[in-house]
Amino acid sequence: MTGLVISNLSAGYKRRPVIADLSLSSVPPGSLLGLLGPNASGKSTLLRAIAGLGDSSGHVALNDLELKTLDHKKRVEMIGYLPQSLPPASPLVAYEAVMAACRAVRALDTRTAEKAVEAAFVDLGINHLALERMNRLSGGQRQMVGLAQVVVRKPGLLLLDEPTSALDLKWQLRVINAVRGILRETSAIAIIAIHDINLAIRTCDQLAVISEGSLLALGPTETVISPQVISHAYGVKARVEHCSEGIPFVLVDYAEP
Amino acid sequence: MIHSPQMAAAGRSLSQGYARFVRYRFLILILMLVLMGVAFVFDVFTGPADLSPGAVIAGLLDPAGLPSPVRYILFNVRLPYAAMAVLVGASLGLAGAEMQTVLNNPLASPFTLGVSAAATLGAALVLVTGLSLTWLPQEALLPASAFLFAAMAALLIHLLAKTQANGADSVVLFGIALVFAINSLVALLQFMADADTLQQIVFWGMGSLGRSTWPKIAIVGTILFVAIPLSFRNVWKLTALRAGEAQAESLGIDTKRLRLTVMLRASLLAAVAVGFVGTIGFVGLVGPHIARLLLGEDHRFFLPGSALAGALILSLASIASKMIIPGMIIPLGIVTSIVGVPLFLSLLIAKEHRA
Known part of the structure; x- marks a missing residue:
């Protein structure tokens, strides 16, 4: 199993490509890749292109399987993409939202679908939300239900666009731990677009930093995060310090002029 | 799996817990069906002609034993009117529900998107021009036009939706603009019409069951019963759409295609209904909202609930249209909202109280 390999991927609008000729060497099975980069750097476009949404050119292969050659249905089964926007506050019961995600494009018998839905709520530790209406849930809780919609299909590749953006500290860790649990169990690969560099450093196996649509750095967290890379990507002066446990963390001093 | 036995137990009870929602909703649907049945029977019992319920029942059991004027009233007025009310109400309710879902807009309905207004324009054109075709009887020409x-309006909306990749909102906006444009054209025709024709146009625009015949009922019924299974094929996709358009897209649902096919089908369903009875505006908009209040948005329940709510409103409106002024049947379009608004309002307030 070679994991995920991306080569010469371009994506975005016809006249203005957001991602240009981006390549990513193997992301091994079972690993978590953090995707860092400033706003509008192309993180979402990259995730959408890998998921097969929107126009793109180039190659994306998962365990030697070129995703573009797969038919729509097979591709959907392999990839779970969590969009950046939260699920709306509709009168749907959370259980129904996840059940619909489970059954919308696949013909499943009721019992199998029920088991999958139950497992998704249990894995994410949000049983208590399952029978609530979405319009009674907070933004962060809806984000968890959105994640359950992805997890319920047990995809081989999880593409999560800022899954922790609406969550407090405890739930940020719970989400990452839940994703980690799924990766351990299924040897799936996850790419997480994330803004919190320190959370990324602590939880991801590898980091990719993109800026203006191209890859700035890729590798194990310690090798990627440096004042130079942060300055180049975000335009801020930052220090990389180490805490008492020896784990690096980033302190931002000021925005560069 | 990473669950402990306790978690697995909690997981099992999750589906059991949800089953309560399902049971409750089945109960509501059955209740709505019963209410609709009662309204239908009451609709057949009421009317300007002095027929006691006993006589109606006796007549239904033994039509041959009835004097012919009574038989005529029962089988050519009472029954077809009542049946048409149910079928048109169900068609408009279902069409409105699907439109609201795929356009993600609570204001979408056959009326607000211009389908009903276009039907009035078609009818007005025939009336003003005095058009007649040798191969089509005059009685059929008006609904056909x-x-x-209405179908052209549906197609126009369809074409616009096609050009707007993500433009559910612009479709609704365009529909509202279309209503204004069509109403202007109808007003122009009214201005040009003589007094007699003007009266006919205005009357048509009010919506009436007075044009119900068994062949028309057969057409509306057939279209409705073809549309229902087609709607049901998409229940999970439509439910997923209510959990977010971006989310639905990420699940592999072709949201654009879904919107196009559903809009076309719902518009045509509504076009057939309003083609035969004229402008009836309220049902397609509020029927789905009543269903949503009672049943939520799981489309396994929401779609049949919207159809039943529509049928119930129109059945009640049909009864009211015969009772408001004794001896006279008021055009249905006038009373629909008079009956529907209190119903809708009481549900809204009840919901507010529960919350």
């Missing part, structure tokens, strides 16, 4: 224009 109304349907044709």
